[in-house]
Amino acid sequence: MKKAVILFNLGGPDSLSAVRPFLFNLFYDKRIVNLPNPFRFLLAKFISKRRENTAQEIYEHIGGKSPILENTKAQADALELKLNEDxxxxxxxxxxxxxxxxxxxxxxxxxxQFDPDEIILLPLYPQYSTTTTLSSIENWQKNDKKHSLECNTTIINNYYDNEDFIEAHTNLTAKYYKLASKIGKPRVLFSAHSLPLSIIKKGDPYASQIEKTVKLIVKKLNIEDLDWGICYQSKVGPVKWLEPSTESEFSRAKADDIPVVLSPISFVSEHSETLVELDIEYKAIIKDGYYFRVPTLSTDLLFIKCLADLCLDHSQSPDL
Structure with a gap:
C-alpha cells in the first residue's frame, strides 16, 4: 500500500519581497480574522502593508527569509525514513x-500524481487550535475537492499528551535546567504562541491543551520545588490575548535576578518567533548569561518516533 503523509506547517516568507504577500495570506484567513468580505480583504491589505517593514527587519536578522521550510524538510526526511523502516x-x-x-x-x-491508497493529515501543531490545525485541514479539504482527490483520509488532530512528545520535551528541558542551575535556582518558562481570548471563549481547546502538556512535562521532570510558569508570546493588535506575556515574565525574572530556562512549547520548528522574538528581543531583557533557551524538538528522535507512531496508529481521535 502507498500512503501519503501531509505535514502541515505555518510557512514563512522565502525572501524579503515575500513578506507582504505572506502577511496578507495570514490575515486574510477567516480562522485568524473572522470578518466577512470585503472587510477581511481590506483589513488584510491594510495590516500587511503596515507591518511589512517591521516584519522585514525581523527576517533580516535571520538571513532575509524564514528557515521554517528547511526545518520542516528535515523533519519530513527523518519521518519518511522512520515510517519506511519495516x-x-x-x-x-x-x-x-x-x-x-x-x-x-x-x-x-x-x-x-503519487496516487496513494491512503492519506494521513499530520499538522506540526501539537496542540489543537481552530486558528492552526482546523485552518490547515479546512484549506486542504477545499483544495482536494477542487482537484477531485478522492482517497481514504485520516486526520491526526493533536498529540499534546503523547508520551514520546512529553519525554522529548522533558529530556531537553532537564538538560538546560542543569546548565542554568550552575548559576542559581532557575525558573522554567514554557512559552506558547498567544491567541485572542475571544477565540478561547468560543471553545478553542488550545490553552487547556497547552496547560496539560506543561503539567505532564513538569511531573516528568520530577524536580523538587520547581519554579515554573506558562507564558504567551507574539500578540498582535489591541484586543485581549492569553496572558501572562512572555515579555512580562522575562521582566519579572530579571527583577528576581534568576536564570531563565525557556522552552517553546507550541513550536516544533525554529522560525522567526523563536530565533528573533525569543533569542534576540526577549533575551535582551534578561541579565547577560542568565538565559537558557531549550531548542524546538525539530528532528529529535523521540519526536520523530511520536509522529511516526501517530501515522501507524489511527486510533487517535479529536479532543475537542
Missing part, C-alpha cells in the same frame, strides 16, 4: 504550508 507500506511525506509555498493547491496535485 517495508510493509510505502510512505511518502508531502509538506504543505498554510501561508506560503508550498500551498495546498500545489501539494494536492503532487499527491494526486
Amino acid at each position: 517495508g510493509n507500506h510505502v510512505y511518502k511525506i508531502f509538506i504543505c504550508m498554510r501561508y506560503w509555498h508550498p500551498f495546498a493547491d500545489e501539494v494536492v496535485k503532487s499527491v494526486k
Whole structure:
C-alpha cells in the first residue's frame, strides 16, 4: 500500500519581497480574522502593508527569509525514513504550508500524481487550535475537492499528551535546567504562541491543551520545588490575548535576578518567533548569561518516533 503523509506547517516568507504577500495570506484567513468580505480583504491589505517593514527587519536578522521550510524538510526526511523502516507500506511525506509555498493547491496535485491508497493529515501543531490545525485541514479539504482527490483520509488532530512528545520535551528541558542551575535556582518558562481570548471563549481547546502538556512535562521532570510558569508570546493588535506575556515574565525574572530556562512549547520548528522574538528581543531583557533557551524538538528522535507512531496508529481521535 502507498500512503501519503501531509505535514502541515505555518510557512514563512522565502525572501524579503515575500513578506507582504505572506502577511496578507495570514490575515486574510477567516480562522485568524473572522470578518466577512470585503472587510477581511481590506483589513488584510491594510495590516500587511503596515507591518511589512517591521516584519522585514525581523527576517533580516535571520538571513532575509524564514528557515521554517528547511526545518520542516528535515523533519519530513527523518519521518519518511522512520515510517519506511519495516517495508510493509510505502510512505511518502508531502509538506504543505498554510501561508506560503508550498500551498495546498500545489501539494494536492503532487499527491494526486503519487496516487496513494491512503492519506494521513499530520499538522506540526501539537496542540489543537481552530486558528492552526482546523485552518490547515479546512484549506486542504477545499483544495482536494477542487482537484477531485478522492482517497481514504485520516486526520491526526493533536498529540499534546503523547508520551514520546512529553519525554522529548522533558529530556531537553532537564538538560538546560542543569546548565542554568550552575548559576542559581532557575525558573522554567514554557512559552506558547498567544491567541485572542475571544477565540478561547468560543471553545478553542488550545490553552487547556497547552496547560496539560506543561503539567505532564513538569511531573516528568520530577524536580523538587520547581519554579515554573506558562507564558504567551507574539500578540498582535489591541484586543485581549492569553496572558501572562512572555515579555512580562522575562521582566519579572530579571527583577528576581534568576536564570531563565525557556522552552517553546507550541513550536516544533525554529522560525522567526523563536530565533528573533525569543533569542534576540526577549533575551535582551534578561541579565547577560542568565538565559537558557531549550531548542524546538525539530528532528529529535523521540519526536520523530511520536509522529511516526501517530501515522501507524489511527486510533487517535479529536479532543475537542
